[in-house]
Amino acid sequence: MNQVIEFLKENPHIHYAIPQSPDFEELRLGFVINETKSPAIVIRPRSAEDVAGLVPLLTKNNLQFTVRVGGHDMSGRSQVADGVTIDLREISHIHVDVESQTARLGGGVICMDMLEELQKYKVTTPFGVTPSVGQVGWATFGGYGLLSSTYGLGVDQIVGAKVVDAEGKIREADGTMLTGIRGGGGSLGVIVEITLKVYPQDQILAGAIFYKSEDLAAGVIQFNAAYSKAKQEGLPSSLHLYQAILNGPVGKTLSLFFMWASSNLEEGQQWLSKVSSWLPVAMSTVQPTNQRDFGSFANSMIPKHTYGTIFTVNFYDLTPEVLEVIGIHGKKQPNNPELLFGIHELRSDAPRDPNIDTVFDNRVPHFLIEIIPLASTPEVLAEGLVWGEAFINALRNTDPTNIVPATYISLTPNKELNMKTIYGSRHETFKKIKKQYDPQNVFNNALPRFENESEQS
Numbered sequence: 001m002n003q004v005i006e007f008l009k010e011n012p013h014i015h016y017a018i019p020q021s022p023d024f025e026e027l028r029l030g031f032v033i034n035e036t037k038s039p040a041i042v043i044r045p046r047s048a049e050d051v052a053g054l055v056p057l058l059t060k061n062n063l064q065f066t067v068r069v070g071g072h073d074m075s076g077r078s079q080v081a082d083g084v085t086i087d088l089r090e091i092s093h094i095h096v097d098v099e100s101q102t103a104r105l106g107g108g109v110i111c112m113d114m115l116e117e118l119q120k121y122k123v124t125t126p127f128g129v130t131p132s133v134g135q136v137g138w139a140t141f142g143g144y145g146l147l148s149s150t151y152g153l154g155v156d157q158i159v160g161a162k163v164v165d166a167e168g169k170i171r172e173a174d175g176t177m178l179t180g181i182r183g184g185g186g187s188l189g190v191i192v193e194i195t196l197k198v199y200p201q202d203q204i205l206a207g208a209i210f211y212k213s214e215d216l217a218a219g220v221i222q223f224n225a226a227y228s229k230a231k232q233e234g235l236p237s238s239l240h241l242y243q244a245i246l247n248g249p250v251g252k253t254l255s256l257f258f259m260w261a262s263s264n265l266e267e268g269q270q271w272l273s274k275v276s277s278w279l280p281v282a283m284s285t286v287q288p289t290n291q292r293d294f295g296s297f298a299n300s301m302i303p304k305h306t307y308g309t310i311f312t313v314n315f316y317d318l319t320p321e322v323l324e325v326i327g328i329h330g331k332k333q334p335n336n337p338e339l340l341f342g343i344h345e346l347r348s349d350a351p352r353d354p355n356i357d358t359v360f361d362n363r364v365p366h367f368l369i370e371i372i373p374l375a376s377t378p379e380v381l382a383e384g385l386v387w388g389e390a391f392i393n394a395l396r397n398t399d400p401t402n403i404v405p406a407t408y409i410s411l412t413p414n415k416e417l418n419m420k421t422i423y424g425s426r427h428e429t430f431k432k433i434k435k436q437y438d439p440q441n442v443f444n445n446a447l448p449r450f451e452n453e454s455e456q457s
């Protein structure tokens with residue numbers, strides 16, 4: 001570590017924090033508070049050159065390091081105990097090019113800051129339901145969100161990247177490296193800049209609907225029967241819905257993030273009326289807005305730091321059996337405000353650019369289930385964990401032919417990681433790309449782990 005401290009002395013513009021520093025706690029904390037993964041130092045490079053100076057120094061001295069941005073990895077994998085955290089949040093430039101319909105973002109940009117900047121140009125790009133996440137971490141592993149049926153997944157928006165590679169060289173990612181980044185995240189290098197597609201967009205209709213949920217289990221079934229029928233009749237690509245059971249302003253309810261991503265607000269209002277008729281509504285915040293203001297609203301609904309974890313499974317369909325389990329365990333959901341159950345969806349009509357190659361393989365239409373026990377203290381969390389485990393076990397015990405083998409790597413803890421099922425038909429290609437760009441596995445703390453594959457069933 002002495003050489004690292006020497007490097008930092010020679011580069012006084014680089015801020016760092018050690019456990020004795022007053023800002024260490026705030027800098028090292030992620031979304032999930034994880035006391036077992038406290039680093040020895042958090043280093044905040046300000047440029048690609050700073051990162052390029054650091055990477056070889058860390059590898060030469062055999063120091064374990066991780067890259068951190070939004071800190072929203074639910075398993076705390078952007079920190080390593082007693083290691084070095086490269087915190088990219090000061091590499092946060094955002095350049096929008098309206099003509100080429102792209103935006104270049106520093107590797108440390110938080111989604112909400114991106115939305116603020118994009119709104120100035122009346123453009124947008126897909127983003128996660130909670131914009132406190134880092135945009136690179138969100139987009140490079142898949143990127144589910146409320147614009148996937150309009151513009152596609154986050155991973156499909158990536159058209160360029162600047163990377164500090166395993167040798168510490170700054171390079172523009174070539175086509176093969178970009179393929180690996182799209183789905184493989186930081187496994188090939190530190191992504192110091194990313195270029196994303198952007199789309200003209202200003203006014204939209206969006207917000208949350210909280211349904212009356214005296215009988216939550218019946219509500220889940222009734223809502224999904226109506227949704228399924230509407231889907232069969234044809235949903236417009238501008239409409240996207242994220243179902244959740246949350247402890248919101250009107251108590252524990254079946255809730256909906258409603259997104260109408262088109263300036264044709266009249267048509268959007270018709271869909272809002274339709275969706276609002278599927279169950280009696282207790283409260284709605286859906287209104288004409290823009291992606292920035294909707295993002296702020298979504299952010300206001302979640303805590304900054306919390307205790308907790310996530311359980312996940314993907315289904316081809318929300319069958320009556322699955323919905324029954326959701327109803328039963330939704331009713332038992334503890335009442336602490338942070339805790340949440342949610343369903344992302346990748347629809348069959350989600351657009352995908354055939355010229356953009358990725359190693360993200362899970363393209364079959366599916367529902368991504370998120371059971372998220374969260375709490376402000378470990379004591380309160382205990383009840384949520386019991387609930388979450390019973391819920392996920394019941395879901396995993398439903399008809400196995402309805403369960404998608406692949407899970408979402410961002411939400412899959414290391415002990416459940418199965419690279420072959422996650423990367424499916426792209427597994428061998430990704431493995432080759434990893435070997436080509438990071439043969440020594442310098443980025444061994446990135447989410448994808450090929451080295452443990454023999455232990456994975």
Ligand SMILES: Cc1cc2nc3c(=O)[nH]c(=O)nc-3n(C[C@H](O)[C@H](O)[C@H](O)COP(=O)(O)OP(=O)(O)OC[C@H]3O[C@@H](n4cnc5c(N)ncnc54)[C@H](O)[C@@H]3O)c2cc1C
Pocket residue numbers: 030031066067068069070071072073074077078088107108127128129130132133134135136137138139141142143144145185186187189190191192302410411445446447
């Ligand atoms: C509250 C919450 C809401 C979420 N909502 C969604 C959602 O709607 N849709 C969805 O798809 N996912 C969602 N996720 C999952 C989230 O997108 C991923 O965990 C994502 O990787 C988080 O990125 P981060 O920068 O915030 O986290 P971090 O923990 O800082 O990083 C996550 C991983 O990405 C790597 N990484 C990040 N940036 C870089 C970079 N520039 N270069 C190299 N490696 C990098 C890190 O090393 C780490 O391995 C959510 C997670 C939480 C906690």
